[in-house]
Amino acid sequence: MELSFSLLVQQLFIGLALGSIYVLIGVGLSLIFGLLTVVNFAHGAFYMVGAYVAVYIFEKTGNFWACLVLVPLAVGALGLATERWLVRPLYGRGLDYPLLLTFGLAYVLVDSVRMIFGVQGEHFSTPELLQGTVDMGFGPFPIYRIFLVGLCATLLLALWLFIEKTRLGLIVRAGSRDPLVLKVLGIDVDRVWLLIFGIGTALAGLAGLLAAPLRGVNPEMGGPVLIEAFVITVIGGMGSLVGAIVAGLLVGVVVAMTTLFQPELAELSIFALMALVLIVRPNGLFGREGLMS
Amino acid sequence: MKSQALLTVRKLEAWYGRSHILQGIDLEIHAGEIVCIIGRNGAGKTTTMRSIMGLMDKARGSVHFDGHSLLEMAPHRRYHLGLAYVFEERRIVPGLTVLENIRLGIIASRHRERERHIIDEIAETFPRLQERLSQMAATMSGGEQQMLAIARAMAADPKLIMLDEPSEGIMPVLVDEMFELFTKLKKAGKTLLLVEQNVELALSIADRAYIMDQGSMVHHAPAAELLKDQAIQERYCSV
Ligand SMILES: Nc1ncnc2c1ncn2[C@@H]1O[C@H](COP(=O)(O)OP(=O)(O)O)[C@@H](O)[C@H]1O
Ligand SMILES: [Mg+2]
Numbered sequence: 001m002e003l004s005f006s007l008l009v010q011q012l013f014i015g016l017a018l019g020s021i022y023v024l025i026g027v028g029l030s031l032i033f034g035l036l037t038v039v040n041f042a043h044g045a046f047y048m049v050g051a052y053v054a055v056y057i058f059e060k061t062g063n064f065w066a067c068l069v070l071v072p073l074a075v076g077a078l079g080l081a082t083e084r085w086l087v088r089p090l091y092g093r094g095l096d097y098p099l100l101l102t103f104g105l106a107y108v109l110v111d112s113v114r115m116i117f118g119v120q121g122e123h124f125s126t127p128e129l130l131q132g133t134v135d136m137g138f139g140p141f142p143i144y145r146i147f148l149v150g151l152c153a154t155l156l157l158a159l160w161l162f163i164e165k166t167r168l169g170l171i172v173r174a175g176s177r178d179p180l181v182l183k184v185l186g187i188d189v190d191r192v193w194l195l196i197f198g199i200g201t202a203l204a205g206l207a208g209l210l211a212a213p214l215r216g217v218n219p220e221m222g223g224p225v226l227i228e229a230f231v232i233t234v235i236g237g238m239g240s241l242v243g244a245i246v247a248g249l250l251v252g253v254v255v256a257m258t259t260l261f262q263p264e265l266a267e268l269s270i271f272a273l274m275a276l277v278l279i280v281r282p283n284g285l286f287g288r289e290g291l292m293s
Numbered sequence: 294m295k296s297q298a299l300l301t302v303r304k305l306e307a308w309y310g311r312s313h314i315l316q317g318i319d320l321e322i323h324a325g326e327i328v329c330i331i332g333r334n335g336a337g338k339t340t341t342m343r344s345i346m347g348l349m350d351k352a353r354g355s356v357h358f359d360g361h362s363l364l365e366m367a368p369h370r371r372y373h374l375g376l377a378y379v380f381e382e383r384r385i386v387p388g389l390t391v392l393e394n395i396r397l398g399i400i401a402s403r404h405r406e407r408e409r410h411i412i413d414e415i416a417e418t419f420p421r422l423q424e425r426l427s428q429m430a431a432t433m434s435g436g437e438q439q440m441l442a443i444a445r446a447m448a449a450d451p452k453l454i455m456l457d458e459p460s461e462g463i464m465p466v467l468v469d470e471m472f473e474l475f476t477k478l479k480k481a482g483k484t485l486l487l488v489e490q491n492v493e494l495a496l497s498i499a500d501r502a503y504i505m506d507q508g509s510m511v512h513h514a515p516a517a518e519l520l521k522d523q524a525i526q527e528r529y530c531s532v
Contacts, residue, residue, distance in 0.1 A: 167400050174386045174397055181384040184346055186372035186401040186449065 006138035011260045012253060013136075017145035018214075019252020020152035024207040025225060026232035026244035027159070028200035034176050034239030035196045038087060039095060042102040043204050044226030045109040050075045050205025051217040052113050055122045064127035067209055075205025076198045083197035088190065106222070113219045121218030148210055155203075156245060163241075172196065176239070231270050235277045237284030246285060299324045299453060299484055300345070305354035307344040314340045316508040317354065322453065327475065327485045329495045329516065331530050332505035338488040339381055341505070342455045345486075346378045347371055359452060373402065375452035379459065381488075383442040387431040391422055394430045394441055398448030415444050418474070436467035443474070454478070455486040460494070472498055492530050496520040504529045 025047060032040050053074045054067045061067075082105065090097040126144045133140035163169035171192055175182055179189050208221070215221065232251055236243025251270050258269040277285060302320040306313065314337055322328045330338050344352045347368040356363040361374055377398075386394055395415060399408050416423035419440050425433060430441055439459055446454055456475075460468045468491070475485060476498055489495035496502060499516040506529055519525060 167396075167405070170389075170393055170396060171400060174389060174393075177386050177388055178384055180348070181380070181386060182397070183368040184348070184372060184378045184380075185397050185445070186369045187397075188367070188369050188401070 007260075009138045010141060011256050013141060013149075014145060015253030015256030016249060017142075017148045017252070018256055019249035020148045021207050021211050021214075022228060022232055022252050023152055023245050023248030024155070024203045024210070025229040026236065026248045027156070027241060028203035028207075029229045030233050030236070030239055030241055030244040031196055031203075032200040033233065034241070035172065036083075036087070036091075036098075036193050037095065038098040038102070038197075040102050040200070041099060041226065042082070042105040042109065043201075043229055044222030044224075045106040046075055046079065046201045046204040046222075047208040047211075047225050048113065048219060048222035049078065049109055050208025051124070051212045051221060052117055052122070052208075053205065054209040054212055055117070055124055055217055058124065064129075068206075071209045072202040072206045075208075076202030078205075079201025080194060080198040082201070083194050087197065088193075091193075106226075110219050110222070117219070119219060121216060124212035124217050126213040144213060151210070155206075159241075168192075168195075228270065231274050233284075235274050235284055237286035240284070240286040243284055243286030298322060299359055300486075301355075301357045302341075302345065303355045303357075305341075305344055305352065305356060307340055307349045307353075308351040309340075310350055314508050315344060315352075318505075318508075318510045320503060320510065322484060322486060324452070324484055325479065325482055326501065327479050327487060327499045329487045329489060329499040329502040330505055331489060331492050331495065331502060333529065336505040336529075337508040338505055339457055340508075342378060342457055342486070342488065345371075345455065346376065369401070372449070372451075375450075376455070377446040377449070377451035377453070378455045379442045379446045379457060381457040381461065383438050385430045385433075385438045385441055387429075389430055390427050391430045391433070391441055392426040395422075395426075395445050395448055398445040402449035404449050411448055415448060418447075419444050434464075436463040436471075439463055440467070440471070443471070447478075451483075453484045453486060455488075457488045458490060459487070460489065460491050468494070492526060493520065 025043065029040060029043050032038050032043075050071050053071050057067045057070050058064065086101055086105065087098050090101060130144040130147050133142050134146070135141070163172055171182065171187055175189060175192055182189050182192075211221075228251065232247045233239075233244055235250065236245070236247030251273065254269050254273050255266050258266045281287070298321045300320070300322040302318060304317045304319065305315055306317050307315040318341065320341070330341065332338055340349070343349055345356055345363070347363065347366060352364060354364070358371070358374055358376055363371055386397065389397075392412065395412060396408065399405050399411055404411060416426070421437055421440055422444055425437070430438065433441065443454075443456065443459065459471055463471070472494060475487070478485065479498075487495055487499065496516040496519055502514065502516045502519050503510050504512040504519075504525065511529065512525065
């Protein structure tokens with residue numbers, strides 16, 4: 001295999017596509033941590049549930065686009081229920097209570113899925129419309145991965161517009177700095193936290209669906225993803241959205257490039273990247289000044 | 294003899310964690326009054342305001358505001374009844390502009406459809422803020438930030454505004470400007486509860502004053518009377 005410029009560019013794109021999935025996971029985790037100061041150990045499990053909900057809906061409808069709409073809604077609803085009845089009673093008790101709770105919830109979700117779908121895992125094929133490759137000037141490129149990058153970019157744009165341009169977004173930005181002041185200005189902070197937890201878990205579920213054609217579906221798929229998501233938030237800076245985006249893409253590209261040269265080191269490379277970033281910037285690339293920095 | 298009070302506090306006790314701070318205080322404010330609480334550092338003035346706003350770990354007794362019992366009510370609902378609070382530490386939200394900080398005061402209120410109009414009114418009342426609406430709030434001087442905190446608390450047209458040491462650490466020119474504003478607000482029918490270290494200035498605009506010490510209200514009199522009473526001022530207010 002000759003190492004050509006076009007191969008490098010191709011691999012860079014593959015990295016960006018993988019990074020897009022990381023970004024969705026990392027942004028959700030970061031939103032939840034940045035606003036609720038909840039370290040969500042169930043984030044990987046929500047991702048896994050997303051993939052299984054996709055399997056189920058695809059079985060019933062045979063329609064990938066229905067999955068695309070219904071998976072985030074279903075996983076988001078599960079997230080809403082989790083926040084409302086499990087996480088909310090633990091606010092004000094420090095970081096460890098919600099951490100342990102979500103840690104336990106992850107096990108419950110994984111075991112429930114094992115009981116319902118079995119332990120053997122499922123196959124999820126790329127939707128017909130998105131199969132095949134196109135030539136983008138540097139060799140053939142899988143359409144599904146272009147779709148991933150496009151979808152992720154669109155969602156991030158929507159999220160950015162929501163946070164920067166809407167009333168609710170203003171509340172979210174203020175809440176990431178000083179929730180107390182919101183309370184005395186008439187804002188029901190509990191409802192805002194509920195919404196954020198819902199959005200964060202919906203993004204995790206969507207990421208699970210999108211990863212399914214690439215990585216397959218099994219009850220344990222959330223484990224490595226949780227670790228990757230934490231690495232991303234640490235690299236980007238805990239609680240920073242921009243940090244999660246940059247770090248997610250960076251991790252995707254580093255994994256893709258390492259895979260090209262030394263596939264057996266791909267797993268290790270993201271930890272090396274994290275160590276490197278932490279040596280240079282102990283608070284991560286974007287520290288934590290606020291949600292949008 | 295008087296009409297029913299806007300705010301009535303009876304036997305109010307409050308705790309931070311396990312420390313019992315308020316020892317059962319009584320306080321009454323009538324619509325249109327400026328009432329002032331004075332007392333040494335640590336007397337419990339901030340705690341009184343936080344209790345009325347609903348920010349304490351635990352509170353007991355009764356707080357009635359405009360016909361509603363507040364004690365079990367969440368802080369954001371108290372705001373919607375017309376109760377506003379300006380923190381001693383101001384709590385301007387960093388990372389937001391001046392305009393965005395003001396909008397926070399309107400955004401959840403029933404006035405939110407009139408946002409543009411309210412901002413124009415505020416800009417008129419606070420010319421210093423008008424020039425800086427798009428500036429990052431955290432880059433303003435302490436005095437300007439205090440003005441912003443007051444503007445934000447007034448945005449939803451509250452009935453009672455509680456101000457915790459508004460003149461603390463602020464240039465004298467701005468302090469004068471601020472107290473002129475308070476008198477104007479009173480003329481416009483607003484009700485103010487004021488905690489101040491600047492005792493003489495506060496008493497000069499207030500109708501009545503409470504003196505607080507070690508979590509209790511120890512004295513209460515018309516402001517004009519206290520202004521003349523050097524002995525009391527020295528006993529409870531010298532820092
Ligand atoms: N967060 C807190 N935790 C525990 N004790 C506090 C806290 N804040 C204030 N106190 C105590 O409560 C008492 C009253 O404080 P405060 O109401 O702030 O007084 P003031 O505003 O009159 O200076 C003081 O003894 C102070 O030490
Ligand atoms: Mg105080």
